[in-house]
Amino acid sequence: xxxxxxxxxxxxxxxxxxxxxxxxxxxxxxxxxxxxxxxxxxxxxxxxxxxxxxxxxxxxxxxxxxxxxxxxxxxxxxxxxxxxxxxxxxxxxxxxxxxxxxxxxxxxxxxxxxxxxxxxxxxxxxxxxxxxxxxxxxxxxxxxxxxxxxxxxxxxxxxx
Amino acid sequence: xxxxxxxxxxxxxxxxxxxxxxxxxxxxxxxxxxxxxxxxxxxxxxxxxxxxxxxxxxxxxxxxxxxxxxxxxxxxxxxxxxxxxxxxxxxxxxxxxxxxxxxxxxxxxxxxxxxxxxxxxxxxxxxxxxxxxxxxxxxxxxxxxxxxxxxxxxxxxxxxxxxxxxxxxxxxxxxxxxxxxxxxxxxxxxxxxxxxxxxxxxxxxxxxxxxxxxxxxxxxxxxxxxxxxxxxxxxxxxxxxxxxxxxxxxxxxxxxxxxxxxxxxxxxxxxxxxxxxxxxxxxxxxxxxxxxxxxxxxxxxxxxxxxxxxxxxxxxxxxxxxxxxxxxxxxxxxxxxxxxxxxxxxxxxxxxxxxxxxxxxxxxxxxxxxxxxxxxxxxxxxxxxxxxxxxxxxxxxxxxxxxxxxxxxxxxxxxxxxxxxxxxxxxxxxxxxxxxxxxxxxxxxxxxxxxxxxxxxxxxxxxxxxxxxxxxxxxxxxxxxxxxxxxxxxxxxxxxxxxxxxxxxxxxxxxxxxxxxxxxxxxxxxxxxxxxxxxxxxxxxxxxxxxx
Numbered sequence: 001x002x003x004x005x006x007x008x009x010x011x012x013x014x015x016x017x018x019x020x021x022x023x024x025x026x027x028x029x030x031x032x033x034x035x036x037x038x039x040x041x042x043x044x045x046x047x048x049x050x051x052x053x054x055x056x057x058x059x060x061x062x063x064x065x066x067x068x069x070x071x072x073x074x075x076x077x078x079x080x081x082x083x084x085x086x087x088x089x090x091x092x093x094x095x096x097x098x099x100x101x102x103x104x105x106x107x108x109x110x111x112x113x114x115x116x117x118x119x120x121x122x123x124x125x126x127x128x129x130x131x132x133x134x135x136x137x138x139x140x141x142x143x144x145x146x147x148x149x150x151x152x153x154x155x156x157x158x159x160x
Numbered sequence: 161x162x163x164x165x166x167x168x169x170x171x172x173x174x175x176x177x178x179x180x181x182x183x184x185x186x187x188x189x190x191x192x193x194x195x196x197x198x199x200x201x202x203x204x205x206x207x208x209x210x211x212x213x214x215x216x217x218x219x220x221x222x223x224x225x226x227x228x229x230x231x232x233x234x235x236x237x238x239x240x241x242x243x244x245x246x247x248x249x250x251x252x253x254x255x256x257x258x259x260x261x262x263x264x265x266x267x268x269x270x271x272x273x274x275x276x277x278x279x280x281x282x283x284x285x286x287x288x289x290x291x292x293x294x295x296x297x298x299x300x301x302x303x304x305x306x307x308x309x310x311x312x313x314x315x316x317x318x319x320x321x322x323x324x325x326x327x328x329x330x331x332x333x334x335x336x337x338x339x340x341x342x343x344x345x346x347x348x349x350x351x352x353x354x355x356x357x358x359x360x361x362x363x364x365x366x367x368x369x370x371x372x373x374x375x376x377x378x379x380x381x382x383x384x385x386x387x388x389x390x391x392x393x394x395x396x397x398x399x400x401x402x403x404x405x406x407x408x409x410x411x412x413x414x415x416x417x418x419x420x421x422x423x424x425x426x427x428x429x430x431x432x433x434x435x436x437x438x439x440x441x442x443x444x445x446x447x448x449x450x451x452x453x454x455x456x457x458x459x460x461x462x463x464x465x466x467x468x469x470x471x472x473x474x475x476x477x478x479x480x481x482x483x484x485x486x487x488x489x490x491x492x493x494x495x496x497x498x499x500x501x502x503x504x505x506x507x508x509x510x511x512x513x514x515x516x517x518x519x520x521x522x523x524x525x526x527x528x529x530x531x532x533x534x535x536x537x538x539x540x541x542x543x544x545x546x547x548x549x550x551x552x553x554x555x556x557x558x559x560x561x562x563x564x565x566x567x568x569x570x571x572x573x574x575x576x577x578x579x580x581x582x583x584x585x586x587x588x589x590x591x592x593x594x595x596x597x598x599x600x601x602x603x604x605x606x607x608x609x610x611x612x613x614x615x616x617x618x619x620x621x622x623x624x625x626x627x628x629x630x631x632x633x634x635x636x637x638x639x640x641x642x643x644x645x646x647x648x649x650x651x652x653x654x655x656x657x658x659x660x661x662x663x664x665x666x667x668x669x670x671x672x673x674x675x676x677x678x679x680x681x682x683x684x685x686x687x688x689x690x691x692x693x694x695x696x697x698x699x700x701x702x703x704x705x706x707x708x
Binding site for chain 2: 022023024025026027028030031061062065066067068069083084086088090121122123124125126127128129130132137138139140141
């Protein structure tokens with residue numbers, strides 16, 4: 001797949017904001033780069049490698065190790081379904097299955113219209129709301145297969 | 161802009177001037193604005209603000225955004241003091257009623273009150289969920305506004321640190337912590353004072369203090385609540401550790417999945433800097449210390465200390481063999497002290513009240529209190545702090561209110577993926593590090609998930625195995641392959657394709673994984689399987705038989 005050309009000015013700005021271009025800032029720089037582009041474009045990683053004088057293999061090692069990073073463009077809204085113990089015990093699997101059917105994707109995938117990316121998280125730390133999910137920065141708790149459908153619907157037509 | 165504090169006296173005067181200000185006869189309306197946000201707390205808070213302004217009650221009523229108040233099952237929750245009532249499931253449209261009845265007249269609105277056995281209990285002090293707890297670490301959580309350093313200082317915040325800085329020698333501080341019997345609250349339970357002493361004695365000019373806030377156990381949210389509700393207690397604990405060890409630089413390694421905690425911590429650090437409680441020449445003492453936040457990127461294994469260090473260094477978060485221990489060779493090979501959030505939040509209290517006072521709480525092997533995140537099939541899900549030695553029955557039935565519906569208690573899962581399931585026969589066991597271990601679980605970080613007769617224990621065992629298999633970093637073979645093979649067997653059993661030899665195979669692989677893995681993740685990964693085989697063998701047998 002040929003990657004579309006991206007504007008490298010953003011990643012250059014991110015790296016330049018670290019006066020001390022130390023290896024230890026690499027993860028933070030990659031996190032910000034992903035926030036900026038919505039994913040980690042290969043060209044941006046090559047630029048990070050060049051600017052920081054860190055081998056590209058090391059950067060790939062990090063990106064593939066941490067589950068937060070992705071090489072694939074994300075959708076407009078991130079749905080994070082919690083699969084923690086409390087959510088598991090309280091039936092999150094049915095909720096998850098419903099969302100998968102509704103959006104026609106599996107975990108880690110983005111819908112064809114780039115509206116949603118579906119992810120699962122080990123634990124959101126809001127077990128008292130189980131089963132719970134986040135859409136972007138908002139929590140939705142005590143989910144059922146009915147309420148989850150409504151919540152996803154609400155975000156479907158939303159272009160912000 | 162806050163005015164910088166130049167001495168110990170400045171800090172004390174700041175507290176006293178705040179005392180004077182707050183002696184006005186105001187009614188305090190405290191709204192939980194952390195976990196409760198998920199169920200509309202922000203809207204409730206905004207409505208209070210709007211109404212108070214509209215009715216020109218600013219001088220009579222103070223509305224505070226607090227951290228977790230504990231009884232999350234009733235979210236969104238709030239307290240109004242006086243008269244000291246606790247309300248749950250508060251909605252925007254009832255706010256005007258609360259103001260006209262409770263705030264202005266002290267009258268109780270029955271439908272918002274907590275109820276037990278059909279009886280309404282309006283006042284917080286009478287609710288068993290609260291009255292049976294002992295809040296030491298959570299002393300400020302749900303009481304103060306975590307984004308306002310003045311409120312922390314008003315409750316004698318940073319005074320334990322100032323005492324450590326001006327009046328106490330490092331050796332004395334370490335002795336106090338050792339004598340208090342405080343053990344690491346992150347799971348392993350290593351004596352904190354000893355850890356500090358190793359690091360203090362290690363050779364090197366540069367030393368680091370790290371707060372491990374990578375709370376990754378599914379089902380645990382104590383550290384999140386402490387960071388969100390009382391971040392200064394953690395910073396103060398780190399400052400005291402730095403003073404004792406001789407460190408000028410600290411890091412807080414926090415999960416990216418906790419945006420509110422990160423936000424509150426950032427704010428707390430910048431306010432502490434403004435007041436000269438962090439930075440150079442702190443309170444005019446000549447002591448320097450500053451903090452940096454490092455965000456995790458989604459790897460459970462980074463809760464292991466050597467993996468966490470690798471991650472801060474900007475590498476793949478993979479553990480390495482110990483020794484050398486971080487106390488001698490940690491971050492960038494320098495002596496490093498790592499403590500968990502809850503451990504650090506204990507430190508200021510121990511120094512303020514003395515180790516003898518602290519030792520009176522809890523048991524011989526486990527002094528002090530422990531916070532549990534109570535979740536699953538229990539009525540009062542939420543955050544609970546009790547003295548060590550409290551029984552599971554007291555936590556689940558007296559404080560937790562028992563099991564909802566007409567189902568029966570089956571087991572409590574303690575310690576997450578490294579722990580085990582404790583069955584009903586051990587409900588009266590006083591909980592401390594050793595007793596929990598004896599029954600096949602671990603204290604762990606404090607996640608406590610209640611399971612009822614509807615929960616399949618084989619499914620739970622498979623669930624945890626899937627988690628650790630996914631989170632295994634892959635560096636050592638026993639963990640990488642062992643967890644995968646055990647998961648294959650457990651999946652086969654849950655799908656009804658198990659065979660007779662499966663149990664023996666599981667036990668054998670569990671044994672190898674436990675004994676041959678490099679770090680805590682692999683060494684404890686088989687615990688959920690072993691504990692469910694120990695107590696719920698019949699459930700495995702039924703599934704295997706059904707599969708034929």
